[in-house]
Amino acid sequence: MSGGDERIRGSAHELRDRIAAGEVSCEQAATAYLAAIERHEPTVAAYNEVLADDALRQARALDARRAAGEDLGPLGGVPIAVKDNLCTTVGHTTCSSKMLQSFRSPYTATAVAKLQQAGAVVLGKTNLDEFAMGSSTENSGFAPTHNPWDPTRVPGGSSGGSAAAVAGRLCAAAVGSDTGGSIRQPAAFCGVVGLKPTYGRVSRYGLVAYGSSLDQVGPITVDVADAALLTGVLAGHDARDSTSVPRDVPDYLATVETPIEGLRVGLVEEFFSDALDAEIAAVLHGAAETYRDAGATVVDVSLPHSRIDIDEGGALSSYAVACYYILAMAEASSNLARYDSVHYGHRTAEKLDDIVALYSRSRAEALGQEVKRRIMLGTYTLSAGYYDAYYNKASKVRRLIKNDFDRAFEACDVLLCPTSPTPAFQLGEKTDDPLTMYLADIYTISVNLAGLPGISIPAGLSAAGLPIGMQLIGPVFAEETVLRAGRMYEQASGISRLVPPLARA
Amino acid sequence: MPQTIDETLVRHIGRLSRIELTDEEVRTLRRQLADILEYFDKLQQLDTDRVEPMAHAAELRNVLANDTPVEGLTPEQALANAPARDGDFFQVPKVIGESS
Numbered sequence: 001m002s003g004g005d006e007r008i009r010g011s012a013h014e015l016r017d018r019i020a021a022g023e024v025s026c027e028q029a030a031t032a033y034l035a036a037i038e039r040h041e042p043t044v045a046a047y048n049e050v051l052a053d054d055a056l057r058q059a060r061a062l063d064a065r066r067a068a069g070e071d072l073g074p075l076g077g078v079p080i081a082v083k084d085n086l087c088t089t090v091g092h093t094t095c096s097s098k099m100l101q102s103f104r105s106p107y108t109a110t111a112v113a114k115l116q117q118a119g120a121v122v123l124g125k126t127n128l129d130e131f132a133m134g135s136s137t138e139n140s141g142f143a144p145t146h147n148p149w150d151p152t153r154v155p156g157g158s159s160g161g162s163a164a165a166v167a168g169r170l171c172a173a174a175v176g177s178d179t180g181g182s183i184r185q186p187a188a189f190c191g192v193v194g195l196k197p198t199y200g201r202v203s204r205y206g207l208v209a210y211g212s213s214l215d216q217v218g219p220i221t222v223d224v225a226d227a228a229l230l231t232g233v234l235a236g237h238d239a240r241d242s243t244s245v246p247r248d249v250p251d252y253l254a255t256v257e258t259p260i261e262g263l264r265v266g267l268v269e270e271f272f273s274d275a276l277d278a279e280i281a282a283v284l285h286g287a288a289e290t291y292r293d294a295g296a297t298v299v300d301v302s303l304p305h306s307r308i309d310i311d312e313g314g315a316l317s318s319y320a321v322a323c324y325y326i327l328a329m330a331e332a333s334s335n336l337a338r339y340d341s342v343h344y345g346h347r348t349a350e351k352l353d354d355i356v357a358l359y360s361r362s363r364a365e366a367l368g369q370e371v372k373r374r375i376m377l378g379t380y381t382l383s384a385g386y387y388d389a390y391y392n393k394a395s396k397v398r399r400l401i402k403n404d405f406d407r408a409f410e411a412c413d414v415l416l417c418p419t420s421p422t423p424a425f426q427l428g429e430k431t432d433d434p435l436t437m438y439l440a441d442i443y444t445i446s447v448n449l450a451g452l453p454g455i456s457i458p459a460g461l462s463a464a465g466l467p468i469g470m471q472l473i474g475p476v477f478a479e480e481t482v483l484r485a486g487r488m489y490e491q492a493s494g495i496s497r498l499v500p501p502l503a504r505a
Numbered sequence: 506m507p508q509t510i511d512e513t514l515v516r517h518i519g520r521l522s523r524i525e526l527t528d529e530e531v532r533t534l535r536r537q538l539a540d541i542l543e544y545f546d547k548l549q550q551l552d553t554d555r556v557e558p559m560a561h562a563a564e565l566r567n568v569l570a571n572d573t574p575v576e577g578l579t580p581e582q583a584l585a586n587a588p589a590r591d592g593d594f595f596q597v598p599k600v601i602g603e604s605s
Contacts, residue, residue, distance in 0.1 A: 102586075104586065243561065245563055323548060340523075343586070343595060346588070347589065354598060355598050356523065358597070359523040360525040363522075364526065376522045377542070379522045380518050381545075393548050396557070397548050398558070399557055400556060402559060402562070451562020451563065
């Protein structure tokens, strides 16, 4: 590989090992990534804010600790990027919203604190769809991020900045959040690995809330071993998040290289309909072959309530998508009521003497169209007379979707399915029609509704040279199974650590 | 089952949501909200009479914290992001007294 800095090529765990062995200093690692950011950020626009001075200060402090003989921890000196909806006391926490453009958090999210305690260096805050509402990062209140594989295309979303930063080698690893696919779908679009943990596995404290019953924090990395490493660091009970589950965290990295004897892979019948891009379907069937060759059994399973229907006009629909958006929008309307222009956030410059007018004008000025749409739909579905028809109905369908998964996992250990119905689409292609954009999540949202762990890993490139991702889904708290099954695929297929041309130059 | 989404209803939802809307936004949102709500009606095809609603996936019950005082934010920290303040108070337009 020509160009770039050879010392920071490869994975986060390799970089950590080289730093621990004294081959590279933390400062050199941070400097190298900051140089890569300087070079490619004008094209990719992955970051809302690069915290260069603070990153170098953190790196030098780590180097001093290492010189004093200290063990820096499992991520010692590894430069990471943090999605800008996770609170950090350094820099801003904007959620890519004009509402929070100048917001500085008085506290640090537990996920970020854990990464820092493990020795990671925070390089900066990455772009997202405003308040994590979107599937392309085009809903950012600032500017869209571009896919490092083809800058005319979207990186996916909402964690598009984090995925693009990892793919473009503008950080060694990143964290994102996933409410309906926001880690896995951009990971697929950018040719990297993204894991959404089981609901309750990682603390949501300091993750700016969107859909509280669905949100989870998770890693975006260049390979499955790094996903294992970061998941281990992020996971664990936190008294400050009452939905975080008190349960021991296995050493995911220690087991990730061990193949699963007698692995049973379930292919979800309903997901191989005409809604799926033909190239992606071929890659998925090839992946099933790869698992068979590696000694796994492949069985057909059914998730009837996650099925995708196509009407005569070719329009797609799914119970799971309807269920998800009803619940997510209802939760969003409640969560985003906090942006009142009083405690923090944007306040209109206009002098208004009525408090409701002040709220309404300030929110109108600072919130983007998609956020307004979701708040309003959520407000409507929760309003008197409609609660049963929408929210309560969706909560019941959610149970049916979860029951489907429980039944499927009686016959298999992991489900193998697409991450996204197509590879990365063009910027502007879907921005006019919110419903079409919602269908980008068609294969990922059921996993959030059921609270399961899911990982997207690269499974090949399309004829046009765009990454294709595949998704592995496990039962609750089966992160270890999902990671080991993912690593088995990497080993058997030889597909791992895809590097876009931009980062090779 | 759903009521017709007309511009009056969109303005009403805007008021409930505390979001001021321009006439153009009302027109666009009327169409978009109607399309999305129609899409949501797909769920009415399913019989859920005997299904227990599911609130979230962790299924934890009655999580209690230890009754131990911990440090909170200082007034300075809490007010640091306030758009307008008066001493240790958040400042808002007058909300009680002689109202219009």
